[in-house]
Amino acid sequence: GDVYKRQGINAEYMGIGANGASVLMEILKANTALAELNLDYNRIGVEGAKALGTALKLNKLLVCLSLAMNGIGAEGARGVCEGLRVNRTVRFLNVRSNSIGDAGAKAFIEVIKINERLARLYILFNDISPEGVQLIRSATRRNKLIAIEL
Numbered sequence: 001g002d003v004y005k006r007q008g009i010n011a012e013y014m015g016i017g018a019n020g021a022s023v024l025m026e027i028l029k030a031n032t033a034l035a036e037l038n039l040d041y042n043r044i045g046v047e048g049a050k051a052l053g054t055a056l057k058l059n060k061l062l063v064c065l066s067l068a069m070n071g072i073g074a075e076g077a078r079g080v081c082e083g084l085r086v087n088r089t090v091r092f093l094n095v096r097s098n099s100i101g102d103a104g105a106k107a108f109i110e111v112i113k114i115n116e117r118l119a120r121l122y123i124l125f126n127d128i129s130p131e132g133v134q135l136i137r138s139a140t141r142r143n144k145l146i147a148i149e150l
Contacts (some may be wrong), residue, residue, distance in 0.1 A: 008036030008064075021048030025055035028062065036064040040094070049076030056083025056090065066094040068122075077104030084111045084118065092129040094122040096149075102132040112146055122149045 016024065020045035031050050044052070049072040056062070072080065077100040081136065086092060095100065098104070104126045123136070140146045 016042040018047040022051040025051040028055040032100035040068040046076040050079035053083035056087040064092040068096040074103035097125040105132040117120035
């Protein structure tokens with residue numbers, strides 16, 4: 001129906017969870033109209049983040065993606081980053097408050113190094129050590145397009 005034709009979906013606080021995220025990601029794989037997706041506060045967790053990573057490999061239109069407060073952790077961050085290694089349309093990404101730690105931060109560092117389309121990354125409140133923060137800042141200096149909030 002009509003949801004497929006929308007330019008953006010704000011699903012903030014919808015209680016989607018991992019199963020709902022998996023269904024939504026199937027839609028995202030083939031969707032040619034969705035440019036913005038806000039999934040903040042939906043507890044998609046690791047499995048939802050992995051499903052998103054798979055969808056990002058195939059989606060060619062999504063520009064803005066917000067995943068704040070979803071409990072994706074380091075493993076989920078790695079899943080999202082797998083998709084971002086291939087995806088060249090996402091320019092804005094919010095992964096604030098997901099407890100990704102240094103392990104998840106390392107996955108984003110690798111993406112920052114190779115994905116020059118990503119322009120903004122919000123990665124605040126993720127239990128990243130001062131050393132991890134320095135590594136992220138170092139990577140962003142090499143990719144001058146990225147604005148980052150740590």
